[in-house]
Amino acid sequence: MDTFFNVWHYDGRSAVRRKVEIQTIGRQFFLLENERRHGPFSFSDVEYVTRKENVDVYGLADVDGWRLMLSGPVPAELAELLPAYRKYGGWVDRLGLGKATIAFTLASAAAIAVVLLSPQWLAPLIPSSVDKKLGDALVGDFGGRFCSTPAGDAALQKLVNSLDSKPQDLQVEVAKIDMINAVALPGGKVILFDGLVKQARSPDEVAGVLAHEIGHVREKHVMQALLRQMGLAVVLGGVDGNSGALVNNMLAMSYSRESEAEADAHSMKALGNANISPVGTASFFDRLSELDGSARNRDEGQGIAGYMSSHPLSRERKKAFEKSIVKGKNYKPALTSAEWTELKTMCTQDRKAKSGFGFDFE
Amino acid sequence: MSEDLTQRHSAFRFHGSWQEFAKIAFPNLLLSIVTLGIYRFWATTREREYLWAQTDFIDERLEWTGKGMELFIGFIMVFLLLGLPFIVIQLISQGLIFRGETVLAGVITLLMFLLLFYLTGVAYFRALRYRLSRTYWRGIRGGSNDPGFGYGLSYMWKSFVGWLPIFLLVPWSMISLWNERWNAMSFGPHRFEANADWKPLMKRYLLFYLVPFLLVAGLITVAIVAAASGDQLGAIGGAGMAVGGIIVVLAILSLYIILPLAALAFYSKYFRLAVGGLRLHNLEFDFRARAPDWILFFLANMAIVICTLGIGYIFMPYRNWKFFVDHMEAYGEINIDELTQSKTIVSKHGEGLLDAFDVGAI
Ligand SMILES: [Zn+2]
Numbered sequence: 001m002d003t004f005f006n007v008w009h010y011d012g013r014s015a016v017r018r019k020v021e022i023q024t025i026g027r028q029f030f031l032l033e034n035e036r037r038h039g040p041f042s043f044s045d046v047e048y049v050t051r052k053e054n055v056d057v058y059g060l061a062d063v064d065g066w067r068l069m070l071s072g073p074v075p076a077e078l079a080e081l082l083p084a085y086r087k088y089g090g091w092v093d094r095l096g097l098g099k100a101t102i103a104f105t106l107a108s109a110a111a112i113a114v115v116l117l118s119p120q121w122l123a124p125l126i127p128s129s130v131d132k133k134l135g136d137a138l139v140g141d142f143g144g145r146f147c148s149t150p151a152g153d154a155a156l157q158k159l160v161n162s163l164d165s166k167p168q169d170l171q172v173e174v175a176k177i178d179m180i181n182a183v184a185l186p187g188g189k190v191i192l193f194d195g196l197v198k199q200a201r202s203p204d205e206v207a208g209v210l211a212h213e214i215g216h217v218r219e220k221h222v223m224q225a226l227l228r229q230m231g232l233a234v235v236l237g238g239v240d241g242n243s244g245a246l247v248n249n250m251l252a253m254s255y256s257r258e259s260e261a262e263a264d265a266h267s268m269k270a271l272g273n274a275n276i277s278p279v280g281t282a283s284f285f286d287r288l289s290e291l292d293g294s295a296r297n298r299d300e301g302q303g304i305a306g307y308m309s310s311h312p313l314s315r316e317r318k319k320a321f322e323k324s325i326v327k328g329k330n331y332k333p334a335l336t337s338a339e340w341t342e343l344k345t346m347c348t349q350d351r352k353a354k355s356g357f358g359f360d361f362e
Numbered sequence: 363m364s365e366d367l368t369q370r371h372s373a374f375r376f377h378g379s380w381q382e383f384a385k386i387a388f389p390n391l392l393l394s395i396v397t398l399g400i401y402r403f404w405a406t407t408r409e410r411e412y413l414w415a416q417t418d419f420i421d422e423r424l425e426w427t428g429k430g431m432e433l434f435i436g437f438i439m440v441f442l443l444l445g446l447p448f449i450v451i452q453l454i455s456q457g458l459i460f461r462g463e464t465v466l467a468g469v470i471t472l473l474m475f476l477l478l479f480y481l482t483g484v485a486y487f488r489a490l491r492y493r494l495s496r497t498y499w500r501g502i503r504g505g506s507n508d509p510g511f512g513y514g515l516s517y518m519w520k521s522f523v524g525w526l527p528i529f530l531l532v533p534w535s536m537i538s539l540w541n542e543r544w545n546a547m548s549f550g551p552h553r554f555e556a557n558a559d560w561k562p563l564m565k566r567y568l569l570f571y572l573v574p575f576l577l578v579a580g581l582i583t584v585a586i587v588a589a590a591s592g593d594q595l596g597a598i599g600g601a602g603m604a605v606g607g608i609i610v611v612l613a614i615l616s617l618y619i620i621l622p623l624a625a626l627a628f629y630s631k632y633f634r635l636a637v638g639g640l641r642l643h644n645l646e647f648d649f650r651a652r653a654p655d656w657i658l659f660f661l662a663n664m665a666i667v668i669c670t671l672g673i674g675y676i677f678m679p680y681r682n683w684k685f686f687v688d689h690m691e692a693y694g695e696i697n698i699d700e701l702t703q704s705k706t707i708v709s710k711h712g713e714g715l716l717d718a719f720d721v722g723a724i
Binding site: 010011012013014015016017049050051052053055057059064065066067092097100101104105107108111112137138139140143230233235236 | 377389392393396397398399401411415416422423425426427445449453456457463498499500501502503550696698699700701702703708
C-alpha cells in the first residue's frame with residue numbers, strides 16, 4: 001500500500017499521463033493538472049474498471065479510454081462518491097460467494113430436472129400432425145427400400161391388427177436391408193429390417209419385436225427422446241465439449257433403458273391380448289445373445305451389433321418374456337404358415353425394392 | 363515526451379504470483395461447475411483482468427476491459443446462428459441417407475465442413491481483434507475495422523495450398539496468415555506491420571516432417587543388426603525376443619517423445635520469426651524463448667497437471683501468459699503525444715465464434 005494518496009489521469013485521447021488533483025463540487029468534480037483544469041465530470045458517470053495491484057482504475061461512461069487512477073489511502077468523503085470495487089461482478093458480489101454458489105446449484109438442478117422430466121408430459125402435447133410430418137421428412141419412401149407384395153402386405157397387416165387396437169395410426173414396413181434390426185420413428189412409423197424377418201424362426205418372434213416397437217410409438221418414446229436431447233443440448237451447451245457429451249450420453253442411456261423396459265412391457269401385454277406366445281420372443285433374444293459372442297467376425301455380425309447398441313440385451317429381458325408365459329393357455333400362432341412364408345419371402349419376391357443401406361448408387 | 367526503450371532491460375514485465383491467481387482460479391472453478399459451465403465466460407474475464415493488470419509495459423500496467431457478458435452473448439449468437447442450423451442440417455442429411463440420396467447428403471456434409479473451416483478462419487481473426495480492442499495501455503486501445511470475412515477466405519485457400527504439396531508448404535501458410543492477420547490490426551493511431559519471412563522456418567519444419575521417416579529407418583537398421591547378431595548367437599536363445607521387445611518400446615517412446623519435441627522446436631522457431639517480423643510504428647518486437655525454453659515449459663506444464671491429478675489445469679492460463687510476457691521484448695521508441703486513441707469500431711460481442719471452436723488467439 002502506498003502511504004500517499006496519489007491520483008493520475010488519462011483523457012482517452014492521447015497516452016499522456018497527467019498528474020492531477022480531484023476537486024469535488026457537489027456531485028461533480030474537476031481534475032486539476034498544473035495550469036489546466038479538466039471537467040466538469042459527473043460522479044454518476046464514473047464506472048469501476050479494474051484493480052491493478054494497489055491501484056483502483058475508474059472509467060467514464062461513453063468516453064473511450066478515459067481513466068482516473070487512484071492509489072494509496074482514498075479520502076473517505078471521495079470514496080463515498082466513487083462506485084464500489086467489483087470482485088466477481090453482478091450477482092456474485094451482491095449475494096456473496098457462498099450464497100451465490102448455493103443459488104446457482106439449485107438453479108442448475110432445477111434446469112436439468114425440467115429438461116429431463118418435462119418431455120414425458122410435453123411429448124403427448126405435440127400435435128400428431130407435426131409428429132407425422134417429421135416422420136415423413138425423415139423417412140419418405142426410404143429410398144424405395146420398402147418391400148411390398150399383396151400377400152405379404154396382408155400378412156403384415158394381420159400381424160399389426162392383432163397387436164394394436166388402432167392400427168390405422170401406424171405405418172409398418174419391411175425394408176430390404178440385411179440387418180437384424182427394427183426401428184420406431186416419429187409419426188407412428190415402424191420399420192422391420194428384412195434381415196430380422198428372414199432369420200426369425202416363427203411369426204411369433206416377429207410379432208414380439210413388432211409389438212416392442214409399437215410400444216415405443218404408443219409411449220411416445222421417440223418424441224420424448226428428441227425433446228430431451230434438444231433440452232440437454234441447450235442446458236449443457238455451456239459445459240465444455242467432452243464432459244458435456246459424457247453427461248448427456250449417460251442421461252440419455254439411463255432413459256433409453258427405461259424406455260426399453262416400457263416397450264417390453266407393452267409387447268408382453270399386446271402378445272397376451274393377441275393370444276400369441278411370448279416363447280418365440282424369449283428364444284429370439286436368447287439366440288441374439290448367443291450370436292453376439294461369436295458372430296462379430298461374420299457377415300451378419302454388424303447387423304447384430306447394431307441391434308445390440310439400440311436394444312441392450314440382458315438375461316432379465318429374456319426372463320421377463322419367459323415369465324409372461326401363461327401355463328396351459330391355448331396360444332395360437334401369430335400367422336398361418338402360408339402367411340408366414342409370404343411375409344418371409346416378401347423382399348425376395350419384390351424385385352422393384354432397392355436393397356442395401358446407403359452407399360450403393362444403382 | 364517520448365520513451366526510449368533502448369537502454370531498458372525489458373519493456374514487458376510480469377508481476378503476478380500463482381498464489382494470487384489461485385484465489386481467482388478456484389472460485390472460478392467452483393462457480394463454473396455449479397452453473398453448468400455458464401460462469402466460465404465471467405471466469406475467463408476475471409483471469410484476464412488479473413493477468414493484464416499484473417503486466418507492465420514500460421511504466422504503466424495493461425488493462426483488460428472485456429466483459430463476461432460479451433463472451434456469453436457471443437456464445438449464444440454462435441449457438442443460434444451455427445449450432446441450431448447445424449443440428450437441423452445433420453437431421454436433413456440423415457433423412458437423405460435414409461431416402462437413399464447418398465450423394466446429396468455427402469454434398470451437404472461437405473459444404474457444412476467447408477463452412478466450418480471458413481468460420482474457423484474468421485474466428486481466429488476476430489479473436490485477435492477482440493483482444494486488441496479490449497486491451498488498454500495508458501487509456502489507449504487497439505482494434506481493427508476489418509470484420510475478418512476476407513481473412514476467412516484467405517485462411518481457406520492458404521491452408522489448402524499449404525497442404526497440397528504433401529503438407530510441405532504449411533510453414534508458408536502459417537506465416538503468411540499471421541502476417542495477413544496482424545497487418546489488419548492497429549493500436550492507437552498506428553497500424554501493425556507484419557513482415558515475417560517463412561523460408562528460415564523450412565529447416566525446422568523439415569526436421570519435424572522427416573522425424574517419423576528417420577525413426578522408421580533407424581529402427582529397421584537396428585532390427586536388421588539385431589537379427590543378424592541373433593543368428594550368430596543363436597545359442598543364447600531368447601535374446602532375439604528381448605531385443606525385439608526393446609525395439610518396440612523404443613519405437614513407442616520415440617514416437618511419443620521425439621515427435622512432440624520436434625514439433626515444439628518447430629513452433630518455437632515459428633513464433634520467434636512471427637513476432638520478430640512484427641512492427642508498430644517505431645516499435646519492434648521480439649520473442650526470446652528458444653526451443654529448450656519451450657520444451658521445459660511444456661514438460662513443467664505436464665508435470666503440474668499430472669502431479670495435481672488434473673486440477674493444475676486451471677493454472678494453465680497463468681502459466682501461458684507468464685511465459686508469453688517473460689519472453690516478450692520490444693525495442694525502439696514510443697512518442698506518447700502521438701499515441702492517440704484508436705478510431706476502430708468496438709464490437710459489442712466477444713469471442714463467440716472462437717469459443718465455439720476452441721482455438722487460441724495468437
Ligand atoms: Zn426398443
